[in-house]
Amino acid sequence: MTEKAPVKQExxxxxxxxxxxxxxxxxxGIALGILVVQxxxxxxxxxxxxxxxxxxxxxxxxxxxxxSTVPLVTIAVTVFALNxxxxxxxxSFPLNQVRKGLPRAYSVYALxxxxxxxxxxxxxxxxxxxxxxxxxxxxxxxxxxxxxxxITIASALDEPIxxxxxxxxxxxxxxxxxxxxxxxxxxxxILAGLSVSVALVLYPANAMLAALLIFAVLxxxxxxxxxxxxxTGDHA
Amino acid sequence: xxxxxxxxxxxxxxxxxxxxxxxLPFAMLAKLRKSKLVKSLGEWMPAGIILILAVVVLVGEFxxxxxxxxxxxxxxxxxxxxxxxxxxxxxxxxxAGTACYVLLVNFF
Numbered sequence: 001m002t003e004k005a006p007v008k009q010e011x012x013x014x015x016x017x018x019x020x021x022x023x024x025x026x027x028x029g030i031a032l033g034i035l036v037v038q039x040x041x042x043x044x045x046x047x048x049x050x051x052x053x054x055x056x057x058x059x060x061x062x063x064x065x066x067x068s069t070v071p072l073v074t075i076a077v078t079v080f081a082l083n084x085x086x087x088x089x090x091x092s093f094p095l096n097q098v099r100k101g102l103p104r105a106y107s108v109y110a111l112x113x114x115x116x117x118x119x120x121x122x123x124x125x126x127x128x129x130x131x132x133x134x135x136x137x138x139x140x141x142x143x144x145x146x147x148x149x150x151i152t153i154a155s156a157l158d159e160p161i162x163x164x165x166x167x168x169x170x171x172x173x174x175x176x177x178x179x180x181x182x183x184x185x186x187x188x189x190i191l192a193g194l195s196v197s198v199a200l201v202l203y204p205a206n207a208m209l210a211a212l213l214i215f216a217v218l219x220x221x222x223x224x225x226x227x228x229x230x231x232t233g234d235h236a
Numbered sequence: 237x238x239x240x241x242x243x244x245x246x247x248x249x250x251x252x253x254x255x256x257x258x259x260l261p262f263a264m265l266a267k268l269r270k271s272k273l274v275k276s277l278g279e280w281m282p283a284g285i286i287l288i289l290a291v292v293v294l295v296g297e298f299x300x301x302x303x304x305x306x307x308x309x310x311x312x313x314x315x316x317x318x319x320x321x322x323x324x325x326x327x328x329x330x331x332a333g334t335a336c337y338v339l340l341v342n343f344f
Contacts, residue, residue: 020330023327023334024330024334027334042240045247048244048247049247049250052247052248053251053254054254058254062250069239072242072245072246072249075246076249076250076253079253083254083258084257086254086257086258086261087260087261088285089258089261090261090262091261091278091281092277092279092282095262108255108258109259113289116282117282120281120282121282121283161338161342162341163337163338163342164338165297166297166333166338167330167333167334168293169290169293169297169312169333170311170312170330170334170337172290172294173294173316174319174329174330175290175326176286176287177316177319177320177324178324179282179283180283185283188280188284189283189284189287192283192285192287192288193287193291195284195288196287196288196292200292207292207295208288211288211291215281215284215285215288216281219277219280219281219284222280223272223273223276223277226276
């Protein structure tokens with residue numbers, strides 16, 4: 001670990017890391033704030049969601065569910081299904097680089113998609129505890145801050161502006177482009193593309209979860225094939 | 237149950253479930269850290285998972301727009317084009333794609 005690097009510089013790197021996803025998080029936070037106001041919920045629900053749950057897509061969905069007072073069981077099942085993908089993040093997120101204790105606990109609590117995407121693809125050796133924590137804290141600040149601004153905007157506007165949610169799609173598109181630049185990542189991308197296509201056709205209602213499960217099975221198969229090849233000395 | 241109590245309980249439930257889903261796998265994988273399978277999966281997963289997130293979010297947006305599906309297509313093309321031609325600056329590409337989409341959605 002490169003803990004010797006000055007903390008100030010690491011904090012600065014963390015802020016830079018957070019900016020590229022922050023441009024998506026912030027407008028989505030605004031969208032959340034606007035939705036809370038339009039649903040007629042108390043204003044404190046927006047920051048309470050962003051701090052209590054801190055999982056973007058689920059929060060946006062919960063707003064309408066809370067407004068229609070759906071049973072708590074339904075909320076629990078929905079959150080479980082939508083956030084189940086986080087189970088896969090433990091495989092690649094560089095949690096070992098984060099200092100034990102409170103910092104590590106926060107890092108796990110704040111492991112949103114954007115944090116996973118940002119830090120799982122970086123070279124572990126260049127990642128320090130201060131950098132990862134700063135990045136994650138900043139991401140949550142954009143999200144909570146965006147929500148508060150959204151509340152303010154919605155209270156002032158008669159008609160809201162739509163379409164900001166595309167920032168999320170755009171971020172993932174751009175990150176996909178960057179992730180599959182090297183040939184090494186191509187097999188994974190092809191298997192993932194196959195998984196998501198099959199999932200969308202067979203399980204449109206739960207496409208995300210289905211795609212991730214199929215992808216995990218395909219990768220395990222890939223591992224088994226690679227292992228079998230090494231054993232038989234076939235260097236294809 | 238009052239409305240306030242309901243909201244607090246719902247958010248607390250949602251938060252605990254999310255935290256559990258994030259924390260438990262780390263606890264379980266800690267024992268398997270030396271496993272080659274877990275190591276390979278850790279290396280192979282990120283690029284694919286990001287692609288899956290991108291596709292699912294985009295498909296959702298296509299469904300929201302219905303007959304205006306072309307707006308999603310145009311904004312996606314703008315995002316990709318800006319990213320590939322303007323030296324892969326994430327902020328710029330995302331801002332361009334989103335601005336294009338907001339304009340299309342609100343003025344067409």
